[in-house]
Amino acid sequence: MRLVLSVLALALLAACADAPPDDGQIEPRLPISDEVVTPAPEAEDEATPAQTAGDETSTPDYVVTGNNPVISDTQDFAAVTERISIEEDKKILAAQREEFRVIAPTALPGRGGNTVNVAEFALKTSNKVGEKLYSRFNPIGGALTRTACKRYRLPDDAQEAFLKAGGPERDPKNLDPDGDGFACDWSPETYRKLVRN
Known part of the structure; x- marks a missing residue:
């Protein structure tokens, strides 16, 4: 009865829930125009009191201009050439090339003596998950x-703790009851697939 209720x-x-919006319910965007729309000064003087009262309740139709300062126009060649000449751009590029430094590669840092690597362990083993190897x-x-x-x-955290505690030969933390050498839900296949691909 509880289930039915x-x-x-x-x-x-x-x-009762509203349906999620689909493409038809998205608000339309404002039209984009390259020209800046400003009201004519004489148009404001000719407005009658009835028109101004009606204008207070209605919202005007705004037109978005193409000169939005927030949007970058660095991919527009004409806009960039208005701000900077080709010669100035060459000077900037030459200065950046002078500052560029190539750093010689160095040896990778070594691991600490007491850390274990689950990826390395996965690649050293070849048994499947659930295949008993240890009693x-x-x-x-x-x-x-x-x-x-x-x-x-x-x-991965469970497998690392398992290996640090003496696994896969020993299992003092009871993380590998089936004796396959893999703790909890850990699977070496993730790391083995990386080498195969």
């Missing part, structure tokens, strides 16, 4: 493993 309540809420004694198995795996945000 819950489904009916959800159906009523879904029926594990875990009488209540899955419950302890699920609890232990919840401590880690990512499967």
Whole structure:
């Protein structure tokens, strides 16, 4: 009965919700024009009181001009040549080339002695997920493993902790109950595919 009432309540809420907008409901954009529209000075003087009262409630139609200072025009050759000549541009380019320095490559920094690399471990192994290679004694198995795996945000973090604790040969943190050498939901396939491609 609760299920039926819950489904009916959800159906009523879904029926009351507005439909998401589609392409036809998007507000039209303002027309773009290259000319700047300014009201004529004499047009303001000729307005009657009735017209000005009506204008207070209505909104005017605005025209967006093409000279928007927010939009970059650096790809427009005519606009750029108005601001800077070709000779000045050559001088700027030459100055930038003089400042350009090529840095010689150096050796990559080494890893610390107590860090493990899950990618390196994945490439050294060839067994599949679930293929038992190591003996594990875990009488209540899955419950302890699920609890232990919840401590880690990512499967890579769980695998790293597993390897630091002596894995894959030992499993003191109960992260690998099936004995495949892979902790929690971690799979080496992600790293193996990178090498194949």
